[in-house]
Amino acid sequence: MTSKTISLNQLVAWLNKFSELVSAQCNYLTDLDAAIGDADHGTNMVRGMTAVMNAITAAPPSTIGDLFKVVGMTLVSTVGGASGPLYGTFFLRMGVTSGAVSELNGAQLLMALNAGMEGVVARGKPLANDKTLFDALAPALHAFAISLNSCHSLSDAALAAQTAAAVGRDATASLIARKGRASYLGERSIGHIDPGSASTALLFEAFAEVFSGE
Amino acid sequence: MKKLINAPDNLVADALLGLAEATTELQIDHKNRIIYRAEPKQKGKVALISGGGSGHEPLHGGYVGLGMLDAACAGEVFTSPTPDQMLAATKQVDTAAGVLYIVKNYTGDIMNFEMAAELATSETGINVLSVVTNDDVAVQDSLYTAGRRGVGVTVLLEKIVGAAAEEGQDLSTLSTLARDINNNGRSMGIALTSCTVPAVGKPTFDLPDNEMEIGIGIHGEPGRHRLPLGTAREIAEQLVEPILADFNFTSRPVIVMLNGMGASPLIELYLMYGEVAKILKRSGINVARNLIGNYITALDMAGCSVTLLSVDDQMIKLWDAPVKTLGLRWGI
Numbered sequence: 001m002t003s004k005t006i007s008l009n010q011l012v013a014w015l016n017k018f019s020e021l022v023s024a025q026c027n028y029l030t031d032l033d034a035a036i037g038d039a040d041h042g043t044n045m046v047r048g049m050t051a052v053m054n055a056i057t058a059a060p061p062s063t064i065g066d067l068f069k070v071v072g073m074t075l076v077s078t079v080g081g082a083s084g085p086l087y088g089t090f091f092l093r094m095g096v097t098s099g100a101v102s103e104l105n106g107a108q109l110l111m112a113l114n115a116g117m118e119g120v121v122a123r124g125k126p127l128a129n130d131k132t133l134f135d136a137l138a139p140a141l142h143a144f145a146i147s148l149n150s151c152h153s154l155s156d157a158a159l160a161a162q163t164a165a166a167v168g169r170d171a172t173a174s175l176i177a178r179k180g181r182a183s184y185l186g187e188r189s190i191g192h193i194d195p196g197s198a199s200t201a202l203l204f205e206a207f208a209e210v211f212s213g214e
Numbered sequence: 215m216k217k218l219i220n221a222p223d224n225l226v227a228d229a230l231l232g233l234a235e236a237t238t239e240l241q242i243d244h245k246n247r248i249i250y251r252a253e254p255k256q257k258g259k260v261a262l263i264s265g266g267g268s269g270h271e272p273l274h275g276g277y278v279g280l281g282m283l284d285a286a287c288a289g290e291v292f293t294s295p296t297p298d299q300m301l302a303a304t305k306q307v308d309t310a311a312g313v314l315y316i317v318k319n320y321t322g323d324i325m326n327f328e329m330a331a332e333l334a335t336s337e338t339g340i341n342v343l344s345v346v347t348n349d350d351v352a353v354q355d356s357l358y359t360a361g362r363r364g365v366g367v368t369v370l371l372e373k374i375v376g377a378a379a380e381e382g383q384d385l386s387t388l389s390t391l392a393r394d395i396n397n398n399g400r401s402m403g404i405a406l407t408s409c410t411v412p413a414v415g416k417p418t419f420d421l422p423d424n425e426m427e428i429g430i431g432i433h434g435e436p437g438r439h440r441l442p443l444g445t446a447r448e449i450a451e452q453l454v455e456p457i458l459a460d461f462n463f464t465s466r467p468v469i470v471m472l473n474g475m476g477a478s479p480l481i482e483l484y485l486m487y488g489e490v491a492k493i494l495k496r497s498g499i500n501v502a503r504n505l506i507g508n509y510i511t512a513l514d515m516a517g518c519s520v521t522l523l524s525v526d527d528q529m530i531k532l533w534d535a536p537v538k539t540l541g542l543r544w545g546i
Contacts, residue, residue: 186355
């Protein structure tokens with residue numbers, strides 16, 4: 001496993017990149033949501049991540065635990081819908097697990113990410129193939145873990161996570177939604193990518209951009 | 215899109231400003247987007263909080279006042295409010311008797327209210343219980359979906375449980391009553407046109423002039439099926455039949471709500487009520503009370519929904535009790 005450490009600033013850079021990506025892809029996310037939901041996923045995520053970056057800039061957190069706590073609370077209080085509690089809980093749990101430190105190694109980051117995912121599971125009770133953001137998140141973390149545990153670099157692991165998230169996102173197209181508003185469509189939800197899985201894929205695209213080359 | 219708005223992003227905030235100007239009976243927390251009674255409830259009585267996405271007015275802000283809610287949290291259009299709003303409202307309205315959350319069954323609402331209840335318990339020790347409404351019979355495969363949606367029964371529940379709270383009934387009794395009401399109520403809706411979410415700027419779904427969507431949800435979620443546009447008489451059958459197939463309404467009197475979705479004129483709603491009443495009579499159902507108008511809407515959608523609630527004498531008495539809100543007002 002890599003011994004490379006990840007600094008607080010790099011994690012801020014990850015969040016900043018994620019914020020840029022959701023802004024750039026706002027219409028794409030909203031269009032996906034319009035097809036099987038209520039057409040607000042893009043605007044909700046942009047509102048949330050803009051608030052996150054404003055909060056971090058206004059009062060820079062001094063530890064990684066604080067950083068993720070601010071991110072989680074801000075998302076919970078600004079995004080609304082189902083995405084707010086899900087993304088919010090993800091980062092809140094990451095914060096609790098990270099603790100008052102200024103850097104993480106790969107294994108610690110993986111532990112924090114896994115804690116975040118457990119939070120998502122506790123909150124939304126998604127199962128694999130329910131056509132939710134979990135279908136991008138779970139494969140991404142699985143790939144990240146396998147890569148790290150095979151002594152690959154953090155950079156390789158981040159790229160593996162990005163790829164797995166994207167594959168998971170694309171695979172949601174063939175699924176019947178069993179959670180959220182899309183579930184009311186039943187079979188009519190087939191053929192459409194889940195918007196939550198698409199924003200989660202962006203989270204790991206940002207992750208790979210920041211950590212590749214590390 | 216043609217709407218009476220300044221800017222899509224300001225719709226909810228501007229509407230709350232208007233509400234604040236309109237009445238002195240409400241007090242608005244503009245920052246947290248919470249609507250309170252100007253005159254708080256007496257100490258020792260359970261407080262009721264509801265909330266949800268905006269765009270269903272008068273639900274929920276229009277039901278804040280004597281005999282109904284103590285606070286309503288407004289989310290963005292069709293988007294659940296957030297836990298910090300519910301938490302702020304909870305702290306504000308609790309009179310030490312506990313707080314009942316009334317939550318419509320949507321994934322986002324459930325999660326946000328659940329987080330709020332967790333925060334309220336851990337941060338304040340306030341006793342919070344939640345009741346979830348899920349009365350929409352249009353959703354068939356409840357096992358494979360987020361479950362039946364909370365629609366019309368929410369209005370009737372807020373009225374009846376609100377009156378019981380005003381009487382001083384305790385939290386667990388109110389929670390039981392609320393569950394009982396939800397279990398005894400069913401709804402079904404139909405859309406003639408789509409609604410247009412201001413931030414999106416175009417209709418949520420495409421519904422040709424000669425078709426209607428039976429079993430529509432209050433956010434434009436798809437219904438059971440799409441049919442050629444029928445007469446009011448045919449539509450009434452399409453709405454009432456699945457409700458009666460789902461629950462036996464012949465054993466007790468019922469409260470009937472004929473609700474407009476936002477863009478159907480009252481004259482059509484009165485006409486529809488007549489058609490619905492005919493079917494109920496023919497089916498041996500005794501209508502104790504009715505309510506006709508726009509009570510739980512979907513922005514500018516045209517169409518209507520029918521809600522039936524099987525009631526006992528106690529519920530009728532609570533229904534008739536005084537209520538003083540923007541949306542419902544009688545007995546005062």
